[in-house]
Amino acid sequence: MSQETKAPSGGLLQQLKEGLAKTRKGLNARFDTMFTSKRAVDEDLFEELEEALMVADVGVATTTELVRRLKERALWEAGAEALREALREEALRMLSPAVLDRKAPPPLLQVVMVVGVNGVGKTTTIGKLAAHYRALGHRVLVVAGDTFRAAAVEQLEIWGERAGVSVVRQKQATDPAAVVFDGMQAACARDVNTLLIDTAGRLHTKVNLMEELKKIRRTAARKDPEAPHETWLVLDATTGQNALVQARMFHEAVGLTGVVLTKLDGTAKGGVAVAICHELGVPLRFIGIGEKIGDLREFDPRLFVEALF
Helix, strand or coil, X not given: CHHHHCCCHHHHHHHHHHHCHHHHHHHHHHHHHHCCCCCCCCHHHHHHHHHHHHHCCCCHHHHHHHHHHHHXXXXXXXXXXXXXXXXXXXXXXXXXXCCCCCCCCCCCCEEEEEECCCCCCHHHHHHHHHHHHHHCCXXXXXXXXXXXXXXXXXXHHHHHHHHCCEEECCCCCCCHHHHHHHHHHHHHHCCCCEEEEECCCCHHHHHHHHHHHHHHHHHHHHHCCCCCCEEEEEEEHHHCHHHHHHHHHHHHHHCCCEEEEECHHHCCXXXXXXXXXXXXXXXXXXXXXXXXXXXXXXXXXXXXXXXXX
């Protein structure tokens, strides 16, 4: 398992290139004709660039800001190739609002609440996160807080077995906050240092869902006033700008500290990663670029930009 979750940079870059192939293919098909050595930097080029970024689902606001920054750099006489390099640099700036460093186990219990709507791969992501942190030497425990969907608990237990971690659960329809309280107690008793909390994702009852998430936060805080220390939103990259809408909703309700972007390998809309970081100011923590347990990777902005462009 450690071999799957720990890869050298060269291997990760290649995997990122493969995972982002659909997005990169769409961009480069346009970039190869736009950014040539003989092409002058003019308004027509900027219009083409805007269109290419929009197709990749970078979004209106982020595309507008990228183009504004590029124009400010006064590259009119430098040529199109210089503009392409400047685009990489500005995209990297937008993707780097924060860096997560969890290479060593935290000395005290760290509680991560994972949220997201149904269908984005949230439960699977938690299983992969558990495997990732266990491979780094963390003592991991998972809480099955989505008690309204029986399949979610069963799926989480299967992933728990794969990752070699225990899952705290109760019977279906139990108050999720009660399960979280049991999980917090178990984590303290077992000297756990990474606790991952699964939550429900019923978007059609979003008011009740958000209140439920707030109750879970209050319950965790009863054992540790700082808990949950992280609140991560799982998003499906294939939904493009709809993912950004979901992110805004959850951020306003519970205050996100990070985003996990799944299914990047199955979409040409990978540019939404730039939009999420820029428009929300919430860092990407992990990205999913495949189905295997080791295909959830800590987000590296520099490698991402290199793979994307």
